[in-house]
Amino acid sequence: QVHLVESGGGVVQPGRSLRLSCAASGFTFSNYGIHWVRQSPGKGLEWVAVISNDGNNKYYADSVKGRFTISRDNSKNTVYLQMNSLRAEDTAVYYCVREGSGRVFDCWGQGTLVTVSS
Amino acid sequence: ETVMTQSPATLSVSPGERATLSCRASQSVRSNLAWYQQKPGQAPRLLIYGASTRATGIPARFSGSGSETEFTLTISSLQSEDFAVYYCHQYNNWPPWTFGQGTKVEI
Numbered sequence: 001q002v003h004l005v006e007s008g009g010g011v012v013q014p015g016r017s018l019r020l021s022c023a024a025s026g027f028t029f030s031n032y033g034i035h036w037v038r039q040s041p042g043k044g045l046e047w048v049a050v051i052s053n054d055g056n057n058k059y060y061a062d063s064v065k066g067r068f069t070i071s072r073d074n075s076k077n078t079v080y081l082q083m084n085s086l087r088a089e090d091t092a093v094y095y096c097v098r099e100g101s102g103r104v105f106d107c108w109g110q111g112t113l114v115t116v117s118s
Numbered sequence: 119e120t121v122m123t124q125s126p127a128t129l130s131v132s133p134g135e136r137a138t139l140s141c142r143a144s145q146s147v148r149s150n151l152a153w154y155q156q157k158p159g160q161a162p163r164l165l166i167y168g169a170s171t172r173a174t175g176i177p178a179r180f181s182g183s184g185s186e187t188e189f190t191l192t193i194s195s196l197q198s199e200d201f202a203v204y205y206c207h208q209y210n211n212w213p214p215w216t217f218g219q220g221t222k223v224e225i
Contacts, residue, residue, distance in 0.1 A: 095161055
């Protein structure tokens with residue numbers, strides 16, 4: 001069974017950093033791109049970043065470009081999101097999402113909450 | 119960026135009734151359109167991809183249609199477990215991948 005489990009969320013002050021992890025199981029991790037999608041409290045879904053299956057291609061939303069870095073370790077079946085210079089508007093539940101065949105977002109983790117507050 | 123616009127924002131429906139949700143793209147996304155269901159406190163769940171293909175395990179009362187810029191999600195006979203927020207998502211023109219703002223289906 002496909003599983004994605006996020007961790008690393010918490011409360012952090014503005015300007016500080018946080019690293020999220022997404023641990024995958026139940027599928028051949030190195031064959032799939034992985035996205036991060038976030039959802040601010042009571043709001044809709046916002047795509048954040050993606051990394052290709054081999055880690056060679058990465059894209060970011062304009063709202064996080066230059067502050068967030070996505071990476072992966074295929075030996076550990078894990079994707080990371082390093083978040084620097086955090087702002088109040090980065091407060092959200094962060095989901096990691098598998099990009100399945102046909103580029104469909106076919107499997108979502110349960111999410112991890114990041115709260116940026118002084 | 120391809121902007122996705124969903125309507126209505128809220129849809130009030132009685133159990134057993136039909137629900138029709140709309141999604142419009144600001145430019146063609148061909149058939150690269152998905153629908154997700156999200157219940158409070160849960161992650162989104164894939165319902166429909168390729169505009170009209172039901173994901174594994176999704177009941178037949180859910181159907182999707184449309185192409186290019188106009189799409190529809192229909193729930194033929196609402197069950198109690200269908201009351202949720204529904205999002206459309208385009209994965210044709212990227213980056214960025216974009217979502218609609220959601221339609222809340224309420225009793």
